[in-house]
Amino acid sequence: MNAVTTEALSKTFPHGKKAVDRVSLTIQQGEIYGFLGPNGAGKTTTVKLLIGMLTPSEGSCRVFDLDPVQHPEKVHQLAGVVTEHAQMYSHLTGFDNLLYYGALFGLSGQESRTHAEALLKKLELTDAKDQKLATYSTGMRQRLSLARALIHRPKILFLDEPTSGLDPESAKNVNQMIESLAREEGTTVFLCTHQLRYAQEICNTYGLIDGGVMLATGGLAKLRALVSTGMTVTIHVNDETVQAHVQTKDEIPRIVRHYVENGDRISHVSSQEMTLEEIYFALIERRKGEKGDVEHE
Amino acid sequence: MLSMNKKQMAIIKKDLKGIIFDKQQFPVLLIVPAVFTLVLPTIFILLIHFGQDSMTDMQDLLNQLSLGTQETIDPMFMIKAILDYIMPIFFLLIPIMSAMVMAASSFVGEKENRTLETLLYSPLTIRMIFQAKILASFLLSMIISLGSFIVMLIVIELETFFLIGSFYVPGLSWLVNLFLLSPAISGIAITLIVRGSAKAQTAQESQQRAVFLILPIILLVAGQFSGIVLVGPLLLLGLGVVLAAVAVFLMRGSIQKFSYEQLL
Numbered sequence: 157m158n159a160v161t162t163e164a165l166s167k168t169f170p171h172g173k174k175a176v177d178r179v180s181l182t183i184q185q186g187e188i189y190g191f192l193g194p195n196g197a198g199k200t201t202t203v204k205l206l207i208g209m210l211t212p213s214e215g216s217c218r219v220f221d222l223d224p225v226q227h228p229e230k231v232h233q234l235a236g237v238v239t240e241h242a243q244m245y246s247h248l249t250g251f252d253n254l255l256y257y258g259a260l261f262g263l264s265g266q267e268s269r270t271h272a273e274a275l276l277k278k279l280e281l282t283d284a285k286d287q288k289l290a291t292y293s294t295g296m297r298q299r300l301s302l303a304r305a306l307i308h309r310p311k312i313l314f315l316d317e318p319t320s321g322l323d324p325e326s327a328k329n330v331n332q333m334i335e336s337l338a339r340e341e342g343t344t345v346f347l348c349t350h351q352l353r354y355a356q357e358i359c360n361t362y363g364l365i366d367g368g369v370m371l372a373t374g375g376l377a378k379l380r381a382l383v384s385t386g387m388t389v390t391i392h393v394n395d396e397t398v399q400a401h402v403q404t405k406d407e408i409p410r411i412v413r414h415y416v417e418n419g420d421r422i423s424h425v426s427s428q429e430m431t432l433e434e435i436y437f438a439l440i441e442r443r444k445g446e447k448g449d450v451e452h453e
Numbered sequence: 454m455l456s457m458n459k460k461q462m463a464i465i466k467k468d469l470k471g472i473i474f475d476k477q478q479f480p481v482l483l484i485v486p487a488v489f490t491l492v493l494p495t496i497f498i499l500l501i502h503f504g505q506d507s508m509t510d511m512q513d514l515l516n517q518l519s520l521g522t523q524e525t526i527d528p529m530f531m532i533k534a535i536l537d538y539i540m541p542i543f544f545l546l547i548p549i550m551s552a553m554v555m556a557a558s559s560f561v562g563e564k565e566n567r568t569l570e571t572l573l574y575s576p577l578t579i580r581m582i583f584q585a586k587i588l589a590s591f592l593l594s595m596i597i598s599l600g601s602f603i604v605m606l607i608v609i610e611l612e613t614f615f616l617i618g619s620f621y622v623p624g625l626s627w628l629v630n631l632f633l634l635s636p637a638i639s640g641i642a643i644t645l646i647v648r649g650s651a652k653a654q655t656a657q658e659s660q661q662r663a664v665f666l667i668l669p670i671i672l673l674v675a676g677q678f679s680g681i682v683l684v685g686p687l688l689l690l691g692l693g694v695v696l697a698a699v700a701v702f703l704m705r706g707s708i709q710k711f712s713y714e715q716l717l
Contacts, residue, residue, distance in 0.1 A: 209573065209713045228713065233576035242574060243567040245467075247474060259463035260575040304571070 157220065159185045159312050159344035160206060164215035167201050167368075175201040177368040178215065183361070185311075188338050188345040190359030192352060192436065198368040199348040200239065203314045206346070207231055220311060233261065236305030239316040243297075246290040250281055250300050253289060254307055261308035268307065275303040278333055280326070294321040302330060306337075312344040313337070319354060331358050356432040364436055371439040380430050383438040391415065392424035402427075460577055461585035468559045468589035478558050478656075485550040486597055489543050490605035495612060497535045501528050502616045529619050536609065537624035542673045542684055544630060545638055547601050549666055552594040552639040556646035557656040559586045564716075565655050573713055583708045587643055594639040602631055625686040633693035640700030642666055647707045651715050 160183040167176040176198045183189045191199050204210040206217055208228025217224060224231045244253040251272060258268025276282045279299040284292065292300065298321050305313060315334070319327040335358055337343040349355050355362065362379060364371040372382050386403040393415050400411060408427060415422055430438075457465070472478055563569040572582060606623065613621050645666060646659050653659035673684055 207574065209570075209717060211712075211714065229576045229578050229581075232574055235574075237574045239570065241567055242571040244571060245471070245568055246566065247471065256463060256467050257571075257575070260460050260572075260577070262460055262576070 157185055158218075159183045159187070160189075160217070160219055160346065162202075162206075162215065162217040165202070165205060165212055165217050166214040167198075167205055167210055168213045175368050176205065179363075179365070179368075179370045180215075181363050181370065181373050183344060183346065185344050186338055186342040187361055188334065188347060188359045190355035190362045191346060191348045191365065192350065192355055192362060192432075193365040194350050197350075197365045199365060200316055201368075202365070203237070203239070203316060203346065203348060207235055207237055207314060233308070234311045235314060236308070236310035236312070237314045238298075238301045238305045238318055239314075240320075242301065244289055244300065244304060247288060249286050249288055250276065250292065250296075251285040253300065254303055257304050258307045263308060271307055271309070272303070275306055279303050280329065295323060295326055298322055299326065299330065302333075309341070310343065312346065314346045314348075316348045317350070318347070319349075319351070327354075334358060352433040352436055353431075362432065364439055366440055366443060369443070371436075371443060376432065376435075379432070379435045379439075383435050383442075384430060387427045387429045389425070389427045391422060393420050393422055395423075457585065457588065458581075460575070461581055461588075464572075464577075464582065464585035465589040465592070468555075468586060469593060471562075472555055472558055472593065475558065478554055482551055482554050482593075482597065486547050486601035486604075489540075489547055490601040491608055493543060494536065494540060494605060494609050497539075498532055498609065498612045498616065501531050501535075528617055529613065529621070532613060532617070533621060533624070536621060537626050538684060539674070541626045541630040541634075541689065542670060544598075544602070544605075545634060545670050546667060548594045548598045548635040548639040549642045549670070551597040552590055552642040553646060553660050553664070553666075555593045556586075556590040556643040557653075557659045559590055560647055560650040561653050561656045561659040564650070564653075570717060573716065579711050579713065579716070580708055583647065583711070587647065587704065587708075590643045590646075591636070591639055594643075595636060598635045598639075599631065602627070626684075626689055629686055629689040629693055633697060634689055637693055637696035637700045638666075640704060641696060644700065644703040644707050648703075651711060 160181065162179055162181050164178040164180055165176055166174065166178055168174045179198070179202060181189075191202065193199050201210065205212055206219055206224060208224030208231055211225055219231045220234055222231050222234070245256070248256065254272035254275070255265070255268045258272060259265070263271070273282075273285075276285050279302060281296060281299055281303065284296060289297065289300070298318070302315075302318060305315075313334070318334075319330055322330060331354075334345055334347070338345055347355065347359060356376070361373070361375050363373040364379070372379055386401055387405070389400045389402055389408055389411065391398045391400070391411070402408060402411070405427060408425065412422060412425060472482070563572055573579070575582070577585075606621075609621050613619060649659050676684070
């Protein structure tokens with residue numbers, strides 16, 4: 157079953173800004189989908205359309221076969237959402253906040269307590285659970301927000317920059333948790349970020365968006381194929397660095413043999429495929445070029 | 454409206470706890486009842502008891518209240534006249550103020566503290582969230598009104614017993630006031646806050662928008678003192694029925710008009 161499907165999804169705000177422009181994508185259940193783009197690209201607007209907070213101007217979307225426009229509350233029951241603006245109550249403790257949201261999602265008091273304890277432990281917040289939220293640091297709040305979004309064991313998680321404000325250790329911890337949720341519980345993750353290296357670490361599939369327009373969607377191999385084929389080989393020959401572009405790894409031994417037969421001294425050989433970051437910038441450049449061509453015509 | 458489910462009960466409990474433990478808002482909620490249930494009746498009773506020399510002024514007031522003149526002035530009759538005809542109007546400020554403070558904190562406070570978006574991500578429709586919040590405000594307003602009345606009655610009974618030697622029996626106005634007018638006017642106050650909640654950015658701003666609701670009360674008090682109108686049980690009953698109808702009508706309209714997009 158598809159977790160998310162959108163067809164030509166568009167949103168134009170009353171002041172005229174087209175934040176999302178005919179976005180079509182499909183996400184399978186259990187995928188960690190990286191929705192990538194710079195600030196203002198349309199990521200948060202897309203999330204708000206998917207959870208029924210905004211009504212599409214054109215096109216449609218479905219989350220686990222539910223229409224968020226018709227039944228937002230049913231989508232919310234299946235979804236956990238972490239965004240920068242979704243805060244919790246400062247006058248309540250971290251634990252009481254989780255119990256409250258557990259009750260809002262229909263969990264019994266006992267269920268909420270058990271699950272909240274487990275989540276606080278996983279996110280290393282057990283020591284702070286009885287402190288009021290007002291005393292939490294930004295990173296602690298961010299982790300508690302993730303615990304809040306997970307309190308009702310959602311089938312899909314919408315995460316908007318979940319590791320911003322986290323120290324490297326906490327970020328690693330959160331990433332491991334997201335990966336294990338997808339792997340072990342089949343939770344689908346819709347991850348919005350502009351940190352491309354971070355996305356490449358944990359996502360299986362990607363959607364690249366800029367200016368509300370979807371540039372490309374698919375796995376890393378598919379995205380690479382859109383931009384360029386092959387890889388770059390780096391060889392250190394006689395204390396100099398030489399780079400060559402090859403189509404497959406099979407071509408590397410031939411190049412190395414050539415240097416060896418010439419009596420050259422080789423100290424390093426490595427190959428590198430295009431990173432997500434390079435693919436992204438290549439696609440952005442291509443789009444700029446296309447827009448320029450259209451304007452020129 | 455009143456069939457609340459467990460999820461809505463969670464909102465009601467959280468909102469009530471929130472205001473009770475709010476060090477800034479809760480004292481505000483108690484000041485108005487304290488003034489109108491402890492200070493004001495005590496001043497009236499003490500004035501009547503110790504102000505025997507100026508009883509002619511009181512007689513003038515009774516005349517203005519159209520309660521007729523008496524040959525001999527019975528202090529308990531005067532106290533009853535004031536407590537049954539003047540106090541119920543002042544008392545209406547209690548449900549208005551409590552409902553306004555609570556509703557502003559409950560609706561606009563969520564926006565102010567950036568918790569509204571999180572609440573909207575819950576599996577409750579906007580209608581269910583609003584129902585729960587309206588009921589929380591209404592419950593608090595009714596609890597404070599009834600509680601204030603009980604405290605006021607105890608204070609009045611103690612004062613009249615020790616000063617005058619007899620007990621005060623509340624008139625019919627209080628029954629109409631507590632069970633019809635106070636709920637109706639609370640409903641209207643809450644609705645005004647709810648309607649303004651999409652536009653208002655802070656709880657204070659939203660309270661200011663609804664504060665004009667106390668103007669009719671001031672007019673009634675002025676009318677009562679000047680003898681233009683006699684606010685007896687019948688007039689209060691009529692007023693209560695009209696206000697209850699207005700409250701229900703306004704409330705239905707106010708819940709239906711919101712969408713997520715307007716609220717965020």
